[in-house]
Amino acid sequence: MSALGVALMLGGAGILLTAAPAQAAESTWKAKCTPSMGSDPIEGTGIADITAPAEAKVGDEIEVTWKFVQAASKNPDIIDLPADSLLPTGTVKAAGAQTADVKLEGPRKNPAIPKGGDMKLADMKGKLKLTAPGDLTLTPDVYNINAKVMGMNVDTKCVPLEKVPTALTIKVTGEPAPTTGGSNNGGTTSTGGTTSTGGTTSTGGGDNGGTTSTGGGDNGGTTSTGGAAGGGGGGTDFPGKEVATTFQCSSPGPTEPLNGKATVNAKKSGDSYALTVKLGKGVMNSPADLPAGAMKASMQIKVSGDDNGSVKVAGKPNPAPIKNGEPVNLEDMTGTYKPGAKGKAELSPGDMTIDVNLGGQNIPVKCKATKTAVSLTLETEDAGGVAGGGDAAGGAAGGSPASGGGLAETGAESDGALRALGLVAGTVILLGGAVFTFMPRRRTQ
Numbered sequence: 406m407s408a409l410g411v412a413l414m415l416g417g418a419g420i421l422l423t424a425a426p427a428q429a430a431e432s433t434w435k436a437k438c439t440p441s442m443g444s445d446p447i448e449g450t451g452i453a454d455i456t457a458p459a460e461a462k463v464g465d466e467i468e469v470t471w472k473f474v475q476a477a478s479k480n481p482d483i484i485d486l487p488a489d490s491l492l493p494t495g496t497v498k499a500a501g502a503q504t505a506d507v508k509l510e511g512p513r514k515n516p517a518i519p520k521g522g523d524m525k526l527a528d529m530k531g532k533l534k535l536t537a538p539g540d541l542t543l544t545p546d547v548y549n550i551n552a553k554v555m556g557m558n559v560d561t562k563c564v565p566l567e568k569v570p571t572a573l574t575i576k577v578t579g580e581p582a583p584t585t586g587g588s589n590n591g592g593t594t595s596t597g598g599t600t601s602t603g604g605t606t607s608t609g610g611g612d613n614g615g616t617t618s619t620g621g622g623d624n625g626g627t628t629s630t631g632g633a634a635g636g637g638g639g640g641t642d643f644p645g646k647e648v649a650t651t652f653q654c655s656s657p658g659p660t661e662p663l664n665g666k667a668t669v670n671a672k673k674s675g676d677s678y679a680l681t682v683k684l685g686k687g688v689m690n691s692p693a694d695l696p697a698g699a700m701k702a703s704m705q706i707k708v709s710g711d712d713n714g715s716v717k718v719a720g721k722p723n724p725a726p727i728k729n730g731e732p733v734n735l736e737d738m739t740g741t742y743k744p745g746a747k748g749k750a751e752l753s754p755g756d757m758t759i760d761v762n763l764g765g766q767n768i769p770v771k772c773k774a775t776k777t778a779v780s781l782t783l784e785t786e787d788a789g790g791v792a793g794g795g796d797a798a799g800g801a802a803g804g805s806p807a808s809g810g811g812l813a814e815t816g817a818e819s820d821g822a823l824r825a826l827g828l829v830a831g832t833v834i835l836l837g838g839a840v841f842t843f844m845p846r847r848r849t850q
Contacts, residue, residue: 682737702719758770
């Protein structure tokens with residue numbers, strides 16, 4: 406007799422050989438997604454399709470699947486996401502017949518996602534062992550997106566902003582199982598979702614940066630007289646004073662003001678001065694693994710007093726990889742100042758730019774210096790240089806001439822440069838997580 410015939414006979418006798426039918430239902434809710442860098446969260450609408458058996462019995466271990474019908478945001482217009490770079494983890498709340506958090510995890514499997522494209526995330530799956538009869542409801546809850554790009558891993562956690570509608574209900578039959586506790590969480594690999602706590606290291610770094618910059622702020626007013634005047638005598642080395650600065654960064658940088666410090670030093674060479682700008686060291690821990698050559702800083706020095714204009718200086722890329730949690734030290738920045746007037750020239754840190762290069766794509770974070778002070782005063786002779794405009798000899802150490810006048814691109818250490826770096830590592834390098842959430846507000850769903 407054929408297998409089909411046996412199945413029909415047994416079916417006629419009331420014996421069911423087929424598995425319980427599965428059911429799927431969507432749930433829609435508003436979510437807030439926060440990258441581990443501690444930047445502004447982004448709000449959007451998420452839609453999840455939850456699949457599980459329609460019926461089961463006590464003692465069964467069922468599989469729960471979460472399909473991302475719609476993520477809470479799109480990939481921002483910052484960088485293309487490579488294939489297989491995003492790993493989702495999440496939680497489904499079980500309630501009613503029993504209470505449990507079902508942990509789910511998806512594979513790191515996604516298509517390449519262009520800038521501005523829809524997020525495509527793999528389905529997440531987890532298991533739940535049934536312990537009590539009755540109606541069991543399943544409701545999607547928090548989820549996390551881990552991004553792995555250029556050897557870096559960063560997380561973004563998304564939490565509901567409202568009560569999430571129940572997705573589906575399972576009919577559970579049988580006798581209650583003995584309570585053993587804790588076994589009904591199911592999926593063992595799904596603990597990956599807790600990796601989002603890794604972001605707390607960057608938050609701590611930001612806090613530490615803030616405390617050091619407070620001292621810098623106190624110094625800001627007192628250092629406005631600049632360093633020791635020089636240039637007219639016989640000496641050639643002119644050290645500046647460390648001054649406090651405050652920055653306001655544009656997207657994808659942080660929205661809150663950043664505090665930092667910088668020192669402008671000069672060495673006379675002929676009718677010009679070789680400038681070296683030193684940034685404070687290790688004021689923040691790296692929020693992610695950074696490869697060698699991933700980032701570099703540049704700035705412009707504001708020239709005031711009898712001379713005026715700006716001088717661009719630039720630093721080299723980080724020479725070695727930086728591990729997550731390790732102190733970040735930006736390289737010294739150098740350039741050339743050629744005076745354009747006789748008298749006293751006052752040199753102050755100005756605006757800052759940190760460039761991050763990922764796969765050949767350069768991502769600049771620009772931060773305007775809203776508070777600065779004179780770090781160095783030089784006694785100069787007119788050498789046909791800066792006076793009245795931009796730096797005619799700017800960036801001798803690798804930077805192009807600065808555009809005319811005004812503040813330029815300074816690189817204060819502390820919270821400023823390094824938290825801006827943190828934001829790049831957390832909004833640009835974050836990719837899977839911040840990419841999942843960091844998009845222009847006009848695109849927020």
